[in-house]
Amino acid sequence: MQQADTSGSVGIVSPKTLYSAKPVTLANGRVLPEVTLVYETYGTLNEHHSNAVLICHALSGNHHAAGYHHPDDTKPGWWDNYIGPGKPIDTNRFFVVCMNNIGGCDGSTGPTSINPETGKPYGPDFPMVRVRDWVSTQHLLMEALEIPSWAAVIGGSLGGMQAMRWCVDFPDKIRNCVVIASATKLTAQNIAFNEIARSAITSDPDFHDGRYLEHGTSPRNGLAIARMIGHVTYLSGTAMGMKFGRDLRSGTFEVGTDKQVEFQVESYLRYQGESFSGRFDANTYILMTKALDYFDLARDFNDDASKALAATNSHFLIVSFTSDWRFSPDRSKEIVDALVRANKSVSYAEVEADNGHDAFLISIERYQTLFAAYMNRITI
Amino acid sequence: MRIDLDVVKGLIKPGARVLDLGCGDGSLLEELTRTKQIQGYGLEIDPDKITRCIAKGVNVIEQDLDTGLGHFDNKSFDAVVMSQTLQAVNYPDILLEEMLRVGKECLISFPNFGHWKCRLQISLEGKMPVSNFMPYTWYNTPNIHFCTIDDFEGLCRERSINILERFVLGSNNIDKHLKNINANLFAETAIYHLSK
Numbered sequence: 001m002q003q004a005d006t007s008g009s010v011g012i013v014s015p016k017t018l019y020s021a022k023p024v025t026l027a028n029g030r031v032l033p034e035v036t037l038v039y040e041t042y043g044t045l046n047e048h049h050s051n052a053v054l055i056c057h058a059l060s061g062n063h064h065a066a067g068y069h070h071p072d073d074t075k076p077g078w079w080d081n082y083i084g085p086g087k088p089i090d091t092n093r094f095f096v097v098c099m100n101n102i103g104g105c106d107g108s109t110g111p112t113s114i115n116p117e118t119g120k121p122y123g124p125d126f127p128m129v130r131v132r133d134w135v136s137t138q139h140l141l142m143e144a145l146e147i148p149s150w151a152a153v154i155g156g157s158l159g160g161m162q163a164m165r166w167c168v169d170f171p172d173k174i175r176n177c178v179v180i181a182s183a184t185k186l187t188a189q190n191i192a193f194n195e196i197a198r199s200a201i202t203s204d205p206d207f208h209d210g211r212y213l214e215h216g217t218s219p220r221n222g223l224a225i226a227r228m229i230g231h232v233t234y235l236s237g238t239a240m241g242m243k244f245g246r247d248l249r250s251g252t253f254e255v256g257t258d259k260q261v262e263f264q265v266e267s268y269l270r271y272q273g274e275s276f277s278g279r280f281d282a283n284t285y286i287l288m289t290k291a292l293d294y295f296d297l298a299r300d301f302n303d304d305a306s307k308a309l310a311a312t313n314s315h316f317l318i319v320s321f322t323s324d325w326r327f328s329p330d331r332s333k334e335i336v337d338a339l340v341r342a343n344k345s346v347s348y349a350e351v352e353a354d355n356g357h358d359a360f361l362i363s364i365e366r367y368q369t370l371f372a373a374y375m376n377r378i379t380i
Numbered sequence: 381m382r383i384d385l386d387v388v389k390g391l392i393k394p395g396a397r398v399l400d401l402g403c404g405d406g407s408l409l410e411e412l413t414r415t416k417q418i419q420g421y422g423l424e425i426d427p428d429k430i431t432r433c434i435a436k437g438v439n440v441i442e443q444d445l446d447t448g449l450g451h452f453d454n455k456s457f458d459a460v461v462m463s464q465t466l467q468a469v470n471y472p473d474i475l476l477e478e479m480l481r482v483g484k485e486c487l488i489s490f491p492n493f494g495h496w497k498c499r500l501q502i503s504l505e506g507k508m509p510v511s512n513f514m515p516y517t518w519y520n521t522p523n524i525h526f527c528t529i530d531d532f533e534g535l536c537r538e539r540s541i542n543i544l545e546r547f548v549l550g551s552n553n554i555d556k557h558l559k560n561i562n563a564n565l566f567a568e569t570a571i572y573h574l575s576k
Contacts, residue, residue, distance in 0.1 A: 317434070336441055337451045343397065343419060347434050348441045349427075366427050373435040 008084050009076065010042040010067035010091055015107060018144050024102075024137060030127035033116055037141050038107030039063045039099035042083060043091035045145070051380040052147040053089060054138060055079065055098040056155030056162035059230070059288050060280060062106035065098040066091075081363040088371035093380060094151060099141055101134045103288065105281035112213065112281050124210025124283055131158075131295045135165045142173070151378050152176035156360035157327060158288070161295045164335070167312040168297065176378055177314040178371075181324055181360040183331035184305045184338065185296040190326060193233050194289040197226035201282045210283050219282045224273030226285060231272050236323035236356035240265060298338075305338035316346040317374045319367065321359035347374070384489040387547045387571045388461055391487055392416055396458035399483065401445055401475075402465035405429050406438030413438070446470045452482040459485050464569075466490045467523040473535060480541060480576040489571040492548075494528030494564040495555075529564040536574070545573035 018037040025031050040063045055065050066083035068076055083089045100108040111126040153174050155163040160182025166174045204222030208215045244265040251261030301307035320332035329350045339346040351367045353359040385408050394416040400409050403422025412418045423443045424430050433440035460483030466472050479486045498509040508518040548567035550559045558566040
């Protein structure tokens with residue numbers, strides 16, 4: 001028997017591309033004449049193609065979920081804590097697929113892509129996509145990879161919404177559904193935060209109604225502010241207190257000086273905002289937050305989530321984090337209640353964590369253990 | 381498996397929808413799923429036990445029983461089970477009513493504080509009872525609402541709860557012989573099959 005890899009890392013990985021010349025009709029009726037889907041895979045697809053796992057990314061994520069692109073990369077993929085040999089999503093067992101969603105800005109067809117009908121970037125003309133459009137394009141990739149059913153579809157936050165949508169739209173093609181720090185729909189407070197972020201972007205003079213690429217600019221300040229707002233809501237007050245407290249980066253409170261002080265938390269947020277605005281597209285941010293706002297699993301089912309889930313055939317694992325106030329444990333419990341009401345197989349864990357919504361990305365012992373226990377039970 | 385669980389297992393009908401309050405490591409639900417094809421859910425609060433349930437493939441929901449069962453529909457379970465947990469909750473009477481609201485039937489077991497050994501420890505030694513069955517001292521025990529068989533039956537009468545069946549268990553030879561004559565004195569554990 002081959003020795004199992006316990007190094008923990010999938011190592012150096014390269015993105016792959018699927019191009020489809022077949023038009024894709026979106027939920028809003030608009031048609032994309034062609035789509036490019038960028039994705040990564042880790043592990044090996046087994047003989048019966050029964051060990052494939054789909055990872056759905058959240059708002060600012062992409063297809064690079066694990067490993068490194070270059071040996072000198074300082075950071076691995078966004079969910080490297082949970083994907084790899086010997087990790088909860090164990091690449092010794094599973095063939096893991098993660099795709100950049102359409103509307104994204106990391107290679108899959110999105111606002112920065114060239115519109116074949118005009119020869120110019122789509123920009124703000126890129127159609128609004130919904131979570132179900134991401135699922136239907138993930139399904140295109142599934143068919144191209146000749147995967148008859150996913151052993152599991154897994155996602156945190158907005159990714160969890162995609163995982164639930166998979167169960168509803170393709171009930172016979174998903175055997176396990178793992179929904180982490182997510183909700184069947186956003187609350188008014190949550191939509192409000194998204195709207196503040198969008199307003200920061202659209203009020204940037206460099207936004208040009210979304211046609212900034214044609215003007216050779218980018219609304220970097222607006223995007224940075226959007227990210228700063230988002231970032232604060234993804235952390236908990238406790239986490240920020242522990243990480244920064246009232247520590248100063250520069251200046252002094254001494255009486256008799258008029259030197260400005262800068263708190264550590266200010267410089268940290270500014271850095272987060274600047275680095276994000278350097279790598280992310282503003283139209284994508286608007287589109288992704290809109291998709292979040294629109295999502296409502298129960299809308300087509302008389303606002304009854306248990307009816308929405310009635311025809312699903314998967315086993316479910318739902319996880320939330322105690323200090324997450326953006327997607328609070330109560331939202332996860334709503335999913336659990338709907339599943340119990342629909343008589344579905346479901347387990348739920350509320351993990352004690354100070355990290356707020358970001359906890360779903362962070363290595364937390366209990367979360368690691370229970371996630372691994374669930375994944376190990378999956379038959380492939 | 382504890383002997384009271386054997387009794388509980390016998391009372392669950394095949395194919396039933398079962399809710400197990402304080403399900404521990406999920407052994408009962410696992411066995412009932414295997415032998416009686418039930419659809420079961422366990423509620424548990426201990427992280428390690430929750431992981432053990434998940435590892436067994438038992439549906440487990442992390443929940444503090446003291447937060448109630450308000451999110452479950454009326455009569456949405458064929459049976460609600462609570463084994464050796466009644467004495468550890470904040471409001472046993474409310475939880476009992478809730479169990480009977482969400483379940484068509486309830487199966488409940490608890491240690492009998494009226495057992496003669498408990499009585500002897502309090503009356504002769506003047507100390508809170510400690511036994512194999514109740515191994516905690518007064519300050520660290522999770523068991524905060526002990527009751528006797530007579531106390532429990534009094535509550536059932538007061539709340540018009542129907543006792544469909546009662547089973548009493550003893551571990552030593554004296555108890556085994558005398559438990560049916562005076563359950564409140566000689567039973568270590570009581571199991572009730574209830575409805576409302």
